[in-house]
Amino acid sequence: MEIEKHYNGKKVLVTGGLGFIGSNLCIRLASLGASVRILNKNPRRLEGSTFNISPAEAKTEIIFGDMCDSGMIGKAVRGIDVIFHLAGRASHVDSMTDPVGDANANAESALYLIEGARKNSPSAKIVYTGTRGQYGNAKALPVKEEHPKNPVDINGINKQAAEDYFLFYSHSNSLSACCLRLGNIYGPRMQMKNKNQGFISWFIRQAIDDETINVFGDGLQRRDFVYVDDVVDAMLLCGMKWETNSQAYNLGGDAYSVLDTAKLVVKSAGSGSVKTTPYTEGHKKVEVGDFVPDCSKLHALGWKPRVSFEDGLKRTIAYYRENKLNYW
Template identity: 30%
Template sequence: MFNPSLYNHSYHSIDLSKHSILVTGGAGFIGSNLVEYLLKYNAKHIRILDNLSNGYFENINEFLTLPNVEFIQGDIRDFKTCVEAVKGIEFVSHQAALGSVPRSISDPITTNEVNISGFLNMLTAVKENKQVKRFVYAASSSTYGDSKELPKVEGIEGKPLSPYAVTKLVNELYADVFSKVYGVHAIGLRYFNVFGPKQNPNNAYAAVIPLFCKNFIEGRSPTINGDGETSRDFTFVENVIQANIKAFEYNALMKHEVYNTACGDQISLNEMIKILRIISGKEINANFTDERQGDIKHSLASIELITKKLGYQPQVKFKEGLQLAYDYYLKNEKI
């Protein structure tokens, strides 16, 4: 039921057995990992809300046999569903969204409906439920847009480069307004290229690491958009779960806050290929094609603020995380 390689270190100080938590998008990649952590450390009640359009039932199927897990198949675009989902809940982790820059370019309307209207529904439902102690949501490094500043520092943003980036920026703006107008103080975690177990390599908009792992396992050459020198602050999922847990517990929150959630390291796609050759023992070369519309060339996060405010310290560095991800895909039947 639990991945023995993950979450062997606890990141919480409160007694989770006394608290009820809602995870929207809880059948998705990050959401289901958060559910796994909460279950491993005996949370009192975990409610999962997911419409299964971008999440997968197999990510949570085993969990649903447990008495402290509740699953609602519903859509955040429906306000009544959001209101029902937050009833009796103390902590909300809002992971539900439509990710992917290419998907947003091909279908900006649906991306807007889910990421903006759905987010506003959840924020309003939380506003109307006084029992909720903390609303933590998945923000995005895409908010930095065309800013060439490195490392990326909260408060120094550029203009969005895709419809997806626009939606994640609007989330932050709404959360800030709800803090000032209604006193609902939320924490947004700007994720930087999260990867790890339960991230689907077969999704039409699959991220680069699951795709590359699948290619190496199958003995095929991965395709790189651009010259391979594109770099990212790839962040293993356990680090992101740590950030969510610490955000729940942050008691000094007096306004809306946004924190970079990353490792503070920079890895190029060419470097990743070299590491995968070592992990797999296969001498596979990449194919190169045109750069992708809406992408930035380089990304690197400053994690100074989240470290200072939340006590966040990334535990899993890139090479270790890539090994864990590769091992997961090697054993997983979907590959």
């Protein structure tokens, strides 16, 4: 009830609002009575689509443009109460072949947004979504927020740079911001075309198509998974609480080995198969081994995931079977 009251009537900007997490967030915000504005690149098939926000499209304003266009950013942030910054690139593998593009999409764009907010809407609260890739190889499990940041790929470096920008400005009282370091998020509206943008989406696609899921190595490396609705809950909570200012939080869920994950996807889909295969050169370079986050800091705010991995997979698979033509 507290969240519903807080966002009702609020003016909210969601960058990357046509993408996976952003579209789910926009739909929820619209249902809460918020005035939603989306800032997005011109939609391409891998970056998001207006189909993603079709349940709330009539209640949202969409601005298309470059995140590094200061004039456009100024227009987008003016009069806004809360900003959720999700725009950017997510692929660890692709960042190694296009480091400049990744830096532009993740680090440079963040600075343009920060400066735009500082000049045009300094009272707005900003929630930034980073990645567990900022940590690199875990020295101890579970990984706490104080763990050293040693990314193994360009994407992790640029995401960390963006977080540093947000926290620097927040600590200096130029604006209010907090940061979330996301684990493996899954659910409806994920892109399903690029196998380098999150392995869980590709596993689900292959299982639905009754194909063989190739798991790299022995598949025993562990990852955590969070259903997108639970992620939206955490973002909304952080966007309304003053005590989150200048703070970074791990956002994760239950951990499974990659091999067990693939088997569970196949079981949930009732189709597909699983086999292990040697790493490709590109995937081996960005492999970090086991990663399990400690989310007790976020739990202390009152958030915990509500959707189990098994239930979330069933919901996700059902969504794509119903809407396959819009994602394949």
